[in-house]
Amino acid sequence: MPESLQLTILIPLYNEEESLPELHDWIVRVVSERQYTYEILFVDDGSTDDSWLIIEQLSNQNSHVRGIRFNRNYGKTAALQTGFQAARGQVVITMDADLQDSPDEIPTLYDMITQEKFDLVSGWKQKRYDPITKTLPTKLFNAVSRWISGVQLHDFNCGLKAYRQKVVKTIAPTLYGDMHRNLPIVANWNGFKRIGEKVVQHRARKYGTTKFGLERFVNGFLDVLVIAFVHRFSKRPMHFFGTLGTLSFFVGSVMAVWLIVEKLINISRGVRFRNVTDNPMFFFGLVAIILGVQLFLAGFLGEMLVRQSLNRSGEQFVAERVGFTEQKASV
Incomplete structure (x- = not known):
């Protein structure tokens, strides 16, 4: 059996070579202050830049860093699914690699899982540093997701989330397509009802450009319908x-x-x-x-x-x- 840790920081990424060293140092500083036993798990979704080379260097410098690399770009859901299956932490925290998610949120998210006994805590980027072409479709997607699923969250698509280990191990085999936007819904319909929400800091992108287009909202809406249909009628x-x-x-x-x-x-x-x-x-x-x-x-x-x-x-x-x-x- 692999060693069980308090915390897994799971980071899916695609072409984020500039931000990885800074993100790593920031995470290490935060978890070291709290003296967590931890691992940082990078999942490289087929990057074409030097992201994997930097992950190898970080792993050589820090034994708590592990990496998984796809031979091509499979998408964020596949990266999260693979990371969930490999995670060893009792609490799994996911965040994006672009530095828009703040590692300073980690201790509070960890405490909400371990002390307040939530199964899942989703971040809510109440104040966003994104153009209206991104924020307006996001609000519409979130409203539709709440209406269809009954899960009352403000921001389903926030990459900063915390999970109890049992949650990720249960839902990982059921993920496909672009379901990473609907993980709270998947968890809820798998019986994990204690889902919380925390207002988190959203930072402006420091390096590079976003890897997602407007089509993600259409795909996300369709995935919500699929999840709802499969959950309610697949067995009947x-x-x-x-x-x-x-x-x-x-x-x-x-x-x-x-x-x-x-x-x-x-x-x-x-x-x-x-x-x-x-x-x-x-x-x-x-x-x-x-x-x-x-x-x-x-x-x-x-x-x-x-x-x-x-x-x-x-x-x-x-x-x-x-x-x-x-x-x-x-x-």
Whole structure:
């Protein structure tokens, strides 16, 4: 078993050679003052500059520094996932490598996890040093994320977060795509409900330029929808497809019955009326009925696949036990 430490500082990065030495020295100064047992874990997401060379130099100078390097750029989620799996600290704090996150926040974040017993603490950059083209989409993304997830945070996308080790080990296998923006939501839906928030200092970028464009907000919004759908319906697809299918079939049937009844009434009154198939409503109703049947069958097939998968592999549940003793079955 690897040595368990109090603290892991996890730093995903891409082309941040200028800031790494300064960031390292700042972190070391803060954690040394508190006498934490710690590691600084850099995850180089396929940098094309000298970032990895600097990480190697820092590791040679400081035995608490470890590094992981990707052979190409896989994205921040992959970097965090790999870092979570490798982290040895009882508290894992993530921060960006561009010096916009202040290491001076580390002690308070650590105390909120260890003393106030939060599972996760997310930073809130209440005052930002970013252009409106970045801050306005951020506010919209955060509002939508709160509405969909029910997790009441002001700043989901803040890179400065603190986690209990159990949280990162649980959520790491479930991460993909661009889910790094939605980690509090993923943690919440994995049963970690004690999620806190702390106002943190946001600093202007000192070196280089941002590596993210406006498309990240579109991707983040879509990922929130995916997470919500998978969480709510992956184990019970009939609840989603069956409900939509039933509603669609019902609406289509009402349209068809209405047209038939209207036709019969007009015939009984001797009123000349156009054919049912000449009415556009007939085709809308027919499409709704067919779509309803297809959605219902999709839900049914989904249920069959889920049940077959569970029968083959069994479902693993995360649970703590206390007071249990092993008992042998009597014959």
